[in-house]
Amino acid sequence: MQRILSRGEIESLDHTAIPRFGLPVRATVFADRAARLRHLAQDNPASAYLLLMAKLVDAQQRVLSGFSAPEAPAERLSLAQAHGMPPMQAIGWQRDPAWRGMLVAMLDHVAGAGVPEPAAKVCAQLKRLAHEDSAALETMADAVLAERDGEVDSAMAPFVMAALQVYWTDLAGRFDERQLPVVSPFGVCPVCASLPVASVVRIGGQRDGCRYLCCSLCSTQWHLVRVTCSHCEQTEGIAYHSIEGGPEGIKAESCDHCHTYRKIFYHDKDQYFEAVADDLATLPLDVLMGEEGYLRASANPLLWQHP
Numbered sequence: 001m002q003r004i005l006s007r008g009e010i011e012s013l014d015h016t017a018i019p020r021f022g023l024p025v026r027a028t029v030f031a032d033r034a035a036r037l038r039h040l041a042q043d044n045p046a047s048a049y050l051l052l053m054a055k056l057v058d059a060q061q062r063v064l065s066g067f068s069a070p071e072a073p074a075e076r077l078s079l080a081q082a083h084g085m086p087p088m089q090a091i092g093w094q095r096d097p098a099w100r101g102m103l104v105a106m107l108d109h110v111a112g113a114g115v116p117e118p119a120a121k122v123c124a125q126l127k128r129l130a131h132e133d134s135a136a137l138e139t140m141a142d143a144v145l146a147e148r149d150g151e152v153d154s155a156m157a158p159f160v161m162a163a164l165q166v167y168w169t170d171l172a173g174r175f176d177e178r179q180l181p182v183v184s185p186f187g188v189c190p191v192c193a194s195l196p197v198a199s200v201v202r203i204g205g206q207r208d209g210c211r212y213l214c215c216s217l218c219s220t221q222w223h224l225v226r227v228t229c230s231h232c233e234q235t236e237g238i239a240y241h242s243i244e245g246g247p248e249g250i251k252a253e254s255c256d257h258c259h260t261y262r263k264i265f266y267h268d269k270d271q272y273f274e275a276v277a278d279d280l281a282t283l284p285l286d287v288l289m290g291e292e293g294y295l296r297a298s299a300n301p302l303l304w305q306h307p
C-alpha cells in the first residue's frame with residue numbers, strides 16, 4: 001500500500017517538484033469517466049441515472065475526436081499572463097457556433113444508444129432548440145456556465161454542459177501549459193476559471209500523496225495543499241466525514257469557516273476513482289453532509305436537480 005504524506009511532510013518537499021497542473025488526456029478523458037460510471041452503476045440506488053450519463057459521456061468521447069475549437073487569441077493569452085488570470089475563462093468567452101453542431105451530433109449518439117423514453121424526448125427537444133432558436137440555446141449555455149440554476153431547464157442542462165465540457169476539454173487538452181500564468185486566483189480552475197467538482201489524492205511519481213482539484217468543465221487538475229478548504233483557503237476547522245460502513249477512500253472535506261464541503265477521493269484506496277463519476281455516485285454522502293449543516297461548495301456538472 002502507498003503511504004500518504006502528512007501535511008507537514010508535503011510542505012517540506014521541494015515545491016518545484018510537485019507538478020502544478022495536469023491537463024486532460026484527449027484520447028481517454030471521457031472514455032475513462034464512462035467506464036467508471038458503468039462500474040459504479042452496479043448496486044447503486046441511482047443506477048439508471050448513472051447508466052444514462054455513461055451513454056452521454058460515451059458520446060462526449062466520440063465527438064471530441066472530431067472537434068477542434070478555435071484557439072485562444074494571442075492577445076488574450078498575454079493579457080492573462082500579465083494579470084495572473086485563467087487564459088480561457090469560460091464565462092464571457094466568445095464560443096464558436098460550431099459547438100451547437102457538436103451538441104446535436106452528441107444528442108444523436110445518445111438518442112441512438114437506446115436510452116429511456118423521457119431522455120430521448122429531452123434529446124429531441126434540445127435538438128429542435130439548437131436548430132430553431134440558437135439564441136435561446138446560447139442563453140441557456142451562458143446560464144449553465146455561470147451555474148444560474150434558476151434559469152436552466154434541469155433535464156436539458158446536463159446535455160448542454162456535456163457539450164461545453166467537450167469544447168473546453170478540447171481547448172485545455174491542446175493548451176501549452178508553459179503559457180499558464182505563474183500564479184492563479186485561488187479556488188477556480190487555472191485554465192478556464194470554473195469551479196472544481198471534487199479533489200483526488202494521487203499516487204505514483206511526483207504527484208504521490210498530493211491532492212489535486214478537478215475542474216468541472218475542462219477536466220484540468222490543479223494542485224492544492226492538503227487539509228485546506230478548497231472554497232475559502234482556511235486551514236483551521238477542516239474535518240473529514242464518511243458514511244459508516246461505506247467504501248474506503250471517499251470522504252467529504254468540510255470547513256467550519258465557510259460551512260461548505262467538497263468530496264475527496266484517495267487513489268491509494270482505489271486507483272480508479274474519477275472525480276465527476278464518483279461524486280455523482282455518492283449522493284448518500286451529500287445527504288449526510290446536509291444533515292450535518294454543510295452546503296456543497298459547487299454542484300456536479302451532470303446533475304442539476306440537487307438532493
Ligand SMILES: [Zn+2]
Pocket residue numbers: 189190191192193194215216217218219220
Ligand atoms: Zn477548467
Ligand SMILES: [Zn+2]
Pocket residue numbers: 229230231232233234255256257258259260
Ligand atoms: Zn472554507
